[in-house]
Amino acid sequence: MSITEKKTTVMESIEETPDTERLLLARLESSTTSEDYFRWMLFVVGFYRGTNKTEAASQLLEGFIELSKDPEQSAHCHLALGQIATDEQRHEAALNHFSAALEVAPKRRKVVYVLHNNIGYCLNSLGRFAEGEQHCRAAIEIDWTRASGYRNLGVSLNGQKNILGAAWALVEAVKAEEADNRARELLEKLLAIHPGLGVQCPWILQTLSSDQSKIPELPVM
Numbered sequence: 001m002s003i004t005e006k007k008t009t010v011m012e013s014i015e016e017t018p019d020t021e022r023l024l025l026a027r028l029e030s031s032t033t034s035e036d037y038f039r040w041m042l043f044v045v046g047f048y049r050g051t052n053k054t055e056a057a058s059q060l061l062e063g064f065i066e067l068s069k070d071p072e073q074s075a076h077c078h079l080a081l082g083q084i085a086t087d088e089q090r091h092e093a094a095l096n097h098f099s100a101a102l103e104v105a106p107k108r109r110k111v112v113y114v115l116h117n118n119i120g121y122c123l124n125s126l127g128r129f130a131e132g133e134q135h136c137r138a139a140i141e142i143d144w145t146r147a148s149g150y151r152n153l154g155v156s157l158n159g160q161k162n163i164l165g166a167a168w169a170l171v172e173a174v175k176a177e178e179a180d181n182r183a184r185e186l187l188e189k190l191l192a193i194h195p196g197l198g199v200q201c202p203w204i205l206q207t208l209s210s211d212q213s214k215i216p217e218l219p220v221m
Helices: 003-012 019-029 034-050 054-067 071-087 091-103 109-125 129-142 147-159 163-176 181-193 202-208
Strands: none
Touching: 019 034, 034 054, 034 071, 054 071, 071 091, 071 109, 091 109, 109 129, 109 147, 129 147, 147 163, 147 181, 163 181, 163 202, 181 202
C-alpha cells in the first residue's frame, strides 16, 4: 500500500471519530509530502497514546515502517513502538523495536543515546545485566551529562553483584539530575541492604544528605 492509498484508508475513518481525532486525521490526510505526512502521523500517534488507543498508534507506526525508506523516520517509529511496549511492560517486544531502530543507524546523537539507554533498561528488566551494562556504557559515552544512563548502569552492575560499581553509578545519576528521585531511591535501597557501604564509601552518604527540593517522580524507563 502506498502513502496515497494509506491516506485514503485514514480518510475513510474520519467521519466516525471524535472532533480532536477527526481534525488530526484530516491534517494527516491532507499532507502533501512524505515529511509532512510523517510529522502529522506523529501527532496522531501522540494523541492515540494519550487516549490509551495504543493499538491504533502501533498500526500507524508499523504501516509507516513498511513504506518508509528514510532510516531516521524508521528509527523514530521503532523507538515509539518500543516506548509503547515498555509502557505495557512488554520488555522483549520493546527490546526488539529499540534494537531494530539502532540497526538502521540513525545519525542523531540524542536518538542513539536514547536507544542504547532504553535497550539497557529492557535488558536489565529481562535479567540480562551484562548485556545491559554494555548498552548503558555506550549511552554514557555519547552523553555523560544525563542521569538515566548512569541509573540504568547502576541497575546492571547491581544485578552482577558489583555493589561498589552500582553505588558509584547511582551517585553519578543523582549528581547529574537531582530532580529525578529514582536514582536516589535506588541508592537508598542499596545502602539499606549493604549498610557497610556507608562506612566504606562516605561519598555515598554525602550524596544522599545533599539538599534537594522534593519533586514528583518522573515516568519510569
